[in-house]
Each structure stands twice: as C-alpha cells, then as structure tokens.
Amino acid sequence: MRKIVILTGAGISAESGIETFRAEDGLWAQHRVEDVATPEGFMRDPELVVNFYNARRAQAAEVTPNAAHRALAQLEAEHDGEVVVITQNVDDLHERGGTQTLYHMHGHLKGALCASCDHRWPAPMVMAAGDACPSCNAPAARPDIVWFGEMPYDMDVLVGHIAQADIFVAIGTSGNVYPAAGFVAEARHAGAHTIEFNLEPSAVGNQFAEHRIGPASQTVTEWVAEILAK
Structure with a gap:
C-alpha cells in the first residue's frame, strides 16, 4: 500500500x-x-x-480537464494506497477531473x-x-x-505528506518556484522514489530518479495504467 x-x-x-x-x-x-x-x-x-x-x-x-487530470483521479480511486495531489495551479481542473484529496498551495x-x-x-x-x-x-x-512574496497554503501539512511518500511525482512543473521546487529534495531525503513528467527536464530535473518526457496526457496516463496493473 x-x-x-x-x-x-x-x-x-x-x-x-x-x-x-x-x-x-x-x-x-x-x-x-x-x-x-x-x-x-x-x-x-x-x-x-x-x-x-x-x-x-x-x-x-x-476549458475542460484533460486525460492527465482524469488519470490522476482514476489513480486515487483505484490505487490500494493513499494518493495526495498538491497543485501549484489556481484552476479547478483537478476537481472537475475527479480528484478528491487536493491541496491548492497557491490559492x-x-x-x-x-x-x-x-x-x-x-x-x-x-x-x-x-x-x-x-x-x-x-x-x-x-x-x-498566493502572490510572490507570500507564504503558500498548508505548508506544514504538505511537508508532512511528502515525508511519508513512497513515490513522489512532479508533473508539468518548471522547478523555478520555491518552496515547491524543493519538494523533490525532501522526498528523496525521506526515501521516496521520485519521477518527473515534463516536456523537458525542469530546473531541478537532476534531482529526480526517473524522467518521463512528453505530453502529460500521454505519459501520465501510461504511468497510471502501469501502477494500477501491478
């Protein structure tokens, strides 16, 4: 689990x-x-x-949720362990895609x-x-x-989730905005396997153990299918 x-x-x-x-x-x-x-x-x-x-x-x-949003909701619904989504985005596409456990760290x-x-x-x-x-x-x-110079929401809760992660995944992030860009280092320190999904490696891409390059609608959907098949 x-x-x-x-x-x-x-x-x-x-x-x-x-x-x-x-x-x-x-x-x-x-x-x-x-x-x-x-x-x-x-x-x-x-x-x-x-x-x-x-x-x-x-x-x-x-706009409407895409296949990546829907795949993450499927993962949450069907994975036999806990799935937590933290988003830097301020839209509601995750909610409309079906995700339940969601933190909007930037409002x-x-x-x-x-x-x-x-x-x-x-x-x-x-x-x-x-x-x-x-x-x-x-x-x-x-x-x-949450504007530049302001503290993101729920940081204590988010750090706690990251410390407990067995797998930490970053999807479509630039790696330029902190504190989110530092999450991969915290996850690695806690022993998590780390995966980056992006069109190209992010600014902190060298800190991830695994990379999946390509559109999220394709790469995330394939990864979720792999996880659920195990």
Missing part, C-alpha cells in the same frame, strides 16, 4: 488550454509579474490586478480573500476593485491567490 504524493504545475493544465506563466503570448505576456502577482502591485493598482484575475477566471471556465481563482481581515468566500465570476468583505465590510476584496 504505497503512498503516492503528486505535485502538479502549469504543464498539466496547458494541454487543456490554460496559458502557462512563461507563455510567449496571452495574459501573462501582457503584464509584469510585479504588477499583477505581488501584494505591492495590488496596493498600487487594485483594479488592474482584479481585472487580470477576472480574465484568468473566465479563461479557466472555458484558487474561485476564491476571494479580504486583505483586511483574511476572511475567505467564493469569488464571483467578475470581481471589482473595492468590493466589500462580507465579514468586516472593508472594501478590501482580493483574489485568494
């Missing part, structure tokens, strides 16, 4: 049509990271930031957060700068997204 911990990044959603952070065109290419993905950027121009995430929310609503497009009192609630499809918090009424609503 092996425990499998899976980290997913932008690459798994790219095949569904979600633009990656480093795409040469699209939403991210139109803005500086400092302007739309930092607390300072939100303080300078909340309308710009809110509108940026409105556009991302609309984009995410138009979620469907969430709103009060910058004043930290209250959370479901975000409307279109947020507006200055929207009032339903708890404290401060005009401080922001997307519930």
Whole structure:
C-alpha cells in the first residue's frame, strides 16, 4: 500500500488550454509579474490586478480537464494506497477531473480573500476593485491567490505528506518556484522514489530518479495504467 504524493504545475493544465506563466503570448505576456502577482502591485493598482484575475477566471471556465487530470483521479480511486495531489495551479481542473484529496498551495481563482481581515468566500465570476468583505465590510476584496512574496497554503501539512511518500511525482512543473521546487529534495531525503513528467527536464530535473518526457496526457496516463496493473 504505497503512498503516492503528486505535485502538479502549469504543464498539466496547458494541454487543456490554460496559458502557462512563461507563455510567449496571452495574459501573462501582457503584464509584469510585479504588477499583477505581488501584494505591492495590488496596493498600487487594485483594479488592474482584479481585472487580470477576472480574465484568468473566465479563461479557466472555458476549458475542460484533460486525460492527465482524469488519470490522476482514476489513480486515487483505484490505487490500494493513499494518493495526495498538491497543485501549484489556481484552476479547478483537478476537481472537475475527479480528484478528491487536493491541496491548492497557491490559492484558487474561485476564491476571494479580504486583505483586511483574511476572511475567505467564493469569488464571483467578475470581481471589482473595492468590493466589500462580507465579514468586516472593508472594501478590501482580493483574489485568494498566493502572490510572490507570500507564504503558500498548508505548508506544514504538505511537508508532512511528502515525508511519508513512497513515490513522489512532479508533473508539468518548471522547478523555478520555491518552496515547491524543493519538494523533490525532501522526498528523496525521506526515501521516496521520485519521477518527473515534463516536456523537458525542469530546473531541478537532476534531482529526480526517473524522467518521463512528453505530453502529460500521454505519459501520465501510461504511468497510471502501469501502477494500477501491478
């Protein structure tokens, strides 16, 4: 009954049509990271930031889970051990693909957060700068997204899962964003077998014991079939 911990990044959603952070065109290419993905950027121009995430929310609503998302849900449902998915993505494709045990370490497009009192609630499809918090009424609503310079969610829980993993898998991650990029080192230290699925080795690719190169919809689906056949 092996425990499998899976980290997913932008690459798994790219095949569904979600633009990656480093795409040469699209939403991210139109803005500086400092302007739309930092607390300072939100303080300078909340309308710009809110509108940026409105556009991302609309984009995410138009796409559907791909074969890799569905394969991970099948693995969770049919594997005789525990399967935990940790995602850096802020879309809901894992949920719609059927995954149950899921941690959004960088927040979620469907969430709103009060910058004043930290209250959370479901975000409307279109947020507006200055929207009032339903708890404290401060005009401080922001997307519930972990921006650069902020601490990812549930880190203590995630580190605990990684320490217990028999197999640690990273799918479609760049290996450039910490602390997620450090998970493979923690998993190796704990004795896990480590596997990277990507179109090319990531920035921390040399730390993985095994590599599967190619589209996640193909490589992840094949791997899940192998695991379930054992």
